[in-house]
Amino acid sequence: MTTTKTSTSKIADKPAGDGLRFYGVWLIGIAALIVLPIVFSSGGSLTSFSLIGIAIVFALSYNILLGQTGLLSFGHAVHYGLGGFAACHMMNAVVSHGWPIPLPFIPLFGGLGGLVFAIIIGWVMTKRAGTVFAMISLGIGELVASSSLILRSVFGGESGITTDRTALPKMFGWSFGPQLQVYYLIAFWLVLSAIAMYALTRTPLGRISNAVRDNPERVQFIGYDPHVVRYLAFCFAGFFAGVAGSLAAINFEIANSAYLGAIQSGLVLFSTFIGGTAYFFGPILGAILVTYLQLGLTSVTSVWQLYFGIIFIGIVMFSPGGIAGLVMMHRPLVRAGTLWTVIPSYLVAVVPTVALACGIILTIETIARYSGGEVINLFGIGFKPTSPVTWVAAAVLVIGGAFVARLTWRRIADAWDRAATVARDRGYLA
16 A cells, blocks of 8 residues: 555556555554554543544545546545435434334445435536636535535534434444444445555556546547546545545534534545545645644644645645655665665754744744733643744744755755665666
């Protein structure tokens, strides 16, 4: 999983060692999902792990559109929300009619909720890619989100639709009341969905989706219809987004209009892009980081969305390939044995870069808390927003940190060029 770029290489050309590493990474990931709640057994940890698992499924589904097919959607939360509502309605129907359907099968119905909407609306939406698709997805997203407050019989208005997951038939004696059981249910669907979505990237449809993303005219020239390919990818993305939404509905036992809104669509876009769209594991990294930051920052600062925006701009400017691209660009140097020549430059750059980051944080928090006068606690040091010392400290950190950091970044670039040249001479870098 870690070494697979979505548009290149053939499985048949891989040596046996690569195959063992590939399956080893998957097994390590599954083992980590099993062991994590045993090591970190507190209620807060289980809730965080559950939310991260849901976010990963959602981000991977979004990458079918953005990374695989090149479709930038601003309304992907529609499938997520409809999946959540479908799951809640199905759970309530199971309870009221006494159907013998246990809770682990409910995400399948949530996925069908997202898929049905994708089948209905996708044919029109995917006729064009690029800006046209992005604008239509934004309009459809806002239309459905607004309709959720009007169609009360379906969406329950502002209060949403509630349900009781413990009222469904038990499976293997599990009632899914404790959060630990819910976590393992989410982990099961996470593994199942990740394997299915990875397998999709290896199918002819996955390959031709990459071709549609890169050059739709050439795809049409060789006999494939780019519109049909985009439509099929849109349907698969809608199904897995519905699965993610149903897992969220099971976790919270409610689905409301917030599931369908622009904030949800923005978060999955952030997760996928920050993690990196070119590699399958990129959205996984992005979902973990964004969910962790969201959970951590909301309790620390009231302007946590601003930090998301700064991180997003920083990724776009300095690492368009995301975190995954940043990690994978070091792979040729590791193979060539030249990475150690770059590490000292990294270590030198850490101090001024951290100082610059602290200056930006101090500036934002000073402006945000100026009227309230709340003390800013930065690494154990208290700063008063109204004090001139705080403003001077922020200015020194930002200006001084930026000046020194730029010098150290140039040193990194020089060291990188030397290491890359050696790696290229040894045949590890094209």
